[in-house]
Amino acid sequence: MYCASRGCVPAKGRGIVNTQTGFATTPLERQVVDSEPSRFRWWVLAFLFLSILINLLDRQVLSIVAPVLRDTFGMSATQYGQIIFGFMLGMALMQIPAGIFLDRWGARLGLTVMSCWWSAANLVHAFARSVPQFFALRFLLGMAECGNYSGGLKVIAQWFPSCERALAAGIFNSGTLVGSIVAVPLVTFLTLRFGWQVAFIVPSTLGFLWAAVWATVYRSPQSGAADINPNAKRGGAGALGQLFRMRQTWAVLAIRGLAGPVSQFYWFWLPEYLKRERQLSLETIGLLAWIPYLVGGLGNLGGGWFSSHLIQRGWIVDRARKCAFLVAVVLTATSGLVPVLPSVAAAIVLICVAVLGINAFAATFMGMLTDIFPEQYVARVAGITGLGDSGMSMFLMLATGMVVDRFSYLPIFISAACVPAFAFVLVLTVIRRIERCHP
Numbered sequence: 001m002y003c004a005s006r007g008c009v010p011a012k013g014r015g016i017v018n019t020q021t022g023f024a025t026t027p028l029e030r031q032v033v034d035s036e037p038s039r040f041r042w043w044v045l046a047f048l049f050l051s052i053l054i055n056l057l058d059r060q061v062l063s064i065v066a067p068v069l070r071d072t073f074g075m076s077a078t079q080y081g082q083i084i085f086g087f088m089l090g091m092a093l094m095q096i097p098a099g100i101f102l103d104r105w106g107a108r109l110g111l112t113v114m115s116c117w118w119s120a121a122n123l124v125h126a127f128a129r130s131v132p133q134f135f136a137l138r139f140l141l142g143m144a145e146c147g148n149y150s151g152g153l154k155v156i157a158q159w160f161p162s163c164e165r166a167l168a169a170g171i172f173n174s175g176t177l178v179g180s181i182v183a184v185p186l187v188t189f190l191t192l193r194f195g196w197q198v199a200f201i202v203p204s205t206l207g208f209l210w211a212a213v214w215a216t217v218y219r220s221p222q223s224g225a226a227d228i229n230p231n232a233k234r235g236g237a238g239a240l241g242q243l244f245r246m247r248q249t250w251a252v253l254a255i256r257g258l259a260g261p262v263s264q265f266y267w268f269w270l271p272e273y274l275k276r277e278r279q280l281s282l283e284t285i286g287l288l289a290w291i292p293y294l295v296g297g298l299g300n301l302g303g304g305w306f307s308s309h310l311i312q313r314g315w316i317v318d319r320a321r322k323c324a325f326l327v328a329v330v331l332t333a334t335s336g337l338v339p340v341l342p343s344v345a346a347a348i349v350l351i352c353v354a355v356l357g358i359n360a361f362a363a364t365f366m367g368m369l370t371d372i373f374p375e376q377y378v379a380r381v382a383g384i385t386g387l388g389d390s391g392m393s394m395f396l397m398l399a400t401g402m403v404v405d406r407f408s409y410l411p412i413f414i415s416a417a418c419v420p421a422f423a424f425v426l427v428l429t430v431i432r433r434i435e436r437c438h439p
Helices: 027-034 040-073 077-127 131-159 162-194 196-217 230-244 247-276 282-288 290-312 317-340 344-372 375-406 410-431
Strands: none
Touching (some): 077 131, 131 375, 162 247, 230 247, 230 375, 247 290, 282 290, 317 410, 344 410, 375 410
16 A cells, blocks of 8 residues: 655556645556546436435435434334434445446446335335335345445546546535425425325336436446456455555545445434424424535535635645644534524534534545545445444433433433544544545
């Protein structure tokens, strides 16, 4: 393994160092990234944006109908946490296999398969009638949905130069928040008008439509050919072994493992918090709960734009990304005050600030992954980091239900305020310098 050093220095046998970014590049990376970027990359990004929007729309149905399901089936907060645990367990077990599958067979086939899989799993939720059934279906949903993130980062690394990757990643990841925004009024309307079963069925059809279009029109940037990577095919466990010998791999796994559950908390528990602690009706939740997700989308865009803007103004990548991380951590820390505010409006405002921060953190993190790891490893590394996110989230979501049943939401919001700061410390102490490294 070697990492690019600052300045224009030959990287023996591996390529050259780009003087603008300070990163070593391989011949393949120079061909795809350092050549004149194709304008088609923005259409590709639009398709990725839609994919993760649909992904989160399907994922959010459960959290929005959770108050109805809990009342209908007599679920406790702990049992609801167990259902979320099933989803996160599926994600954790499939993260690395999904990354390997995407690296071997490419994003065209990989994202098509994943989209059809999660759409089918979400649709069948309409026929569940017990906690074990919901647990099993969430498990299947989690297994498929995790590949969307890895595949999206892989495509971004293929199509975008380094100075645009954090912005592209922010736009891509903002689809999660737009999906959440759309989900709140749509699922609320479908539930109140037609019942919670229809709220699962209708969004699921969008994933099948997206998969059909993607499989038809997408081609890899390498000469328009199929994006199967023969080197990744041969790499297998050996490539994983090389990645796990890098301190950067362990660092990004831990960073996402700390910061990721904060986003999961707001996705899965915000409607429940507004219902149980703030005594809001489902109609009022439908009117208010989309606002933090909208602001979070701005955080994705702003976080991605901010560090990319600094790089374009001449900042080195390392300094620009760390500055963006610091701003995001400060914003996220405001969530610790949410439970003690007497006003619902004030609580929503601070939740918005915190969600803005954690999503700016996520966009910067996604950009950092493509900075550090070569394109042919990005999906695999994203899968590894997803294992950290899912592994931590499944236990923390389960713990959230237990803490809420026995105490309150106060310890949860305080934890959400603190853990991104610990993640930033790992950037400073373990990754140290954000630069291109090769296994």
